[in-house]
Amino acid sequence: MKSLAKQDTQPRPRLIVRLGVFLASHHILFSVICCSAGIIALFLLPSLAKNTYLSENALIPGSANPLFSTEDGIEANRFMKGIEAVAGDSIGGIDMANFIAQQIEDLGAEVCYHKFLPHSKHFHPLKFFTSMTNDMAIQPNGSDINFGINTIGIVRAPRGDGKEAIVLVTPYNSQRVQSNELLSLALGFSVFSLLSRAAWLSKDVVWLSADSQFGEYAAVSAWLNQYHNPVFLSHTVTLDTKMYGANHIYDGSSENKGFKTFKRAGTMAAALIFKIGETRRYGDRDSVMMYAEASNGQMPNLDLLNVIHYLAVHRQGFRVNVAAFSSLLSSAWLRVIAEIFHTLGSVLRKINPDWKLDIVVPDYVEGAANLANSIYNQALGVPTGSHGAFRDYQVDAVSLEFSPTFHVKNENAKSLFLLRGGRLIEGVVRSVNNLLEKFHQSFFLYFLTAPSKFISVGVYMIPFALLLAPLPIVAAALADGRNMEKTVDELIDDNKADGITDILQSKGGSWKWLQAAKVLFVIQLWAVLVSLIPYYITQIPDSTPLQSALIWIVLSVVILIALYVIFGSPYSAGVEWKLLKATMITSISIGLGLMSIINFATAQLGALIVIPMSLFSRPLKASGMSFLPRAVLLASNVAIAVLGFPPAMLLIMKGLSKGSWIGDIGDFWVWMEFLWEWSSATYLYIFLVHLPCWLLCIHVLLHPCHQPAEAKMKQE
Known part of the structure; x- marks a missing residue:
């Protein structure tokens, strides 16, 4: 009787805690809903544009x-x-x-x-964020240098x-x-x-x-x-x-x-x-x-x-x-989306006349092309x-x-x-x-x-917020490592609702977290070194863009192998793929948050690629799935990983902006050289946020997915 009375008097957790546990237990569905809503909201932006007006x-x-x-x-x-x-x-x-x-x-x-x-434009890592000031050099008398x-x-x-x-x-x-x-x-x-x-x-x-x-x-x-x-x-x-x-x-x-x-x-x-x-x-x-x-x-x-x-x-x-992006002005798929939004807006306006979303198809297509160009130019970071x-x-x-x-x-x-x-x-x-x-x-x-039409910061932040919302929920669900289908009441009855401390202590999670953090540190260190390599490659005389790009790739692979030899690879450390993925998502959240302060357009475009790639990445050798879901998972993960590779991302941007879908590795070097010459923060984002995320995603996809020893002992 006393124990029953004690259970009845035990305080129930707050609503926000119960909501967090509920979302974590359904994090896959929550991620799909938020990502879909974020992409739809991004396509809705041309319909939400307002007429300009003079404030002063x-x-x-x-x-x-x-x-x-x-x-x-x-x-x-x-x-x-x-x-x-x-x-x-x-x-x-x-x-x-x-x-x-x-x-x-x-x-x-x-x-x-x-x-x-x-x-004189050249890559100098210690003067990256300085403006492109003209370094005036006083020439001696009789100098033939043109001015x-x-x-x-x-x-x-x-x-x-x-x-x-x-x-x-x-x-x-x-x-x-x-x-x-x-x-x-x-x-x-x-x-x-x-x-x-x-x-x-x-x-x-x-x-x-x-x-x-x-x-x-x-x-x-x-x-x-x-x-x-x-x-x-x-x-x-x-x-x-x-x-x-x-x-x-x-x-x-x-x-x-x-x-x-x-x-x-x-x-x-x-x-x-x-x-x-x-x-x-x-x-x-x-x-x-x-x-x-x-x-x-x-x-x-x-x-x-x-x-x-x-x-x-x-x-x-x-x-x-x-x-505007001229290729989008004649795009058939964009016109189909415009017709769908026009029909939907007409229905909504009949329900409520204040919902003015029924933009005509030509205006939507032109607005989307102008919006894409505006976002692209801002994200590029070059005047x-x-x-x-x-x-x-x-x-x-x-x-x-x-x-x-x-x-x-x-x-x-x-x-x-x-x-x-x-x-x-x-x-x-x-x-x-x-x-x-x-x-x-x-x-x-x-x-x-x-x-005469613009989208203010209060409106265009909505798609970014929707894309970013699942990250902490999924990271918490992966870090827990338990069956998240349990309710809060069951967790309380099991005396396991005291926080993450019990989880880490009961499963040896502290050591595993340190191993995952070490993997993240190694990859981030590699990304920093890769971003500095061009400073030395530019010292090579008479090198073509293709040669410079190949040297860059070879040195990057060699440095990655050397770091894994020194610090150990993620697979030899015995890190669970869930902890590795949780660490990756945490790093992405910090990187995108910082980038949104420096250049929001870069963070917005990056979120469209990085967040789906990180949320839906799963080991290709994962068991417990039937053939059809596993085939869909395999195809989607491989497609996202290929599209998330920086050179492939360059090809997509080039195709949308210039209508040309032909390129090579040398074009990627020219593009990166263009960014660092103009001290664009997008260069830092690509190599300090996007590239580490892509490499961690590849590690998750190729993870052997061995069952932990603790889980085997519990099953026995």
């Missing part, structure tokens, strides 16, 4: 009549003819820089030069205090200048000329004519590095002649000594990079392509994109586009233009590429295009000029499904 009332785009007139367009044509004549006789771009500087000086604005050398010359004009705001500035950037290749680049320079000069006479300016305006012979990003990055990190040398003459080349690129009067010093304006409020692309032979109107992705998934404030879109579409009649150099200094910047539909020799169409383009840039400058503080009201974390 001070921007008020289009509130003032534009001052850019046909006279400014005539001035742009005059500038274009002048620089076209100079470009024909220019040697090394010096004459073009002199011409631009002279035109800026005639406006009464301040002007200076910036001489820079090409950035670039940026020309900078500054208009001091009549209503400002010099503490803030707006930057306009026009890139051009001084060595092989094209007609569209000359038109870009003419557009930039005409806008700068207008702003030099504007009485409403409260922020300084900087016009950077970027010499992009070494790349647009390199020119802008070098100037920004000098702007924010000034170089002080002991001899002024050395600075003037060697670094900026003032004595070699300008022969003005004694009044022009200001050209020799690097000039600065205030803190940058925003930057706008614009250029005119190749003329399109089709289309009903001129278009503007917006590029916003910066390094490691950084994006400018959404209000800046909204201002550009509003002024371009509703004021100047441009068609605004964002980059899509020179605006990325500004985001490294926390300056909101956007690149615009105009695509005209007229012929270059059509003067009337060209004048009209210059008028509309100039008014667009003037309107953006006006809006930014109205700000009393930096952009902060709108979103910094978002995906674009259209120029």
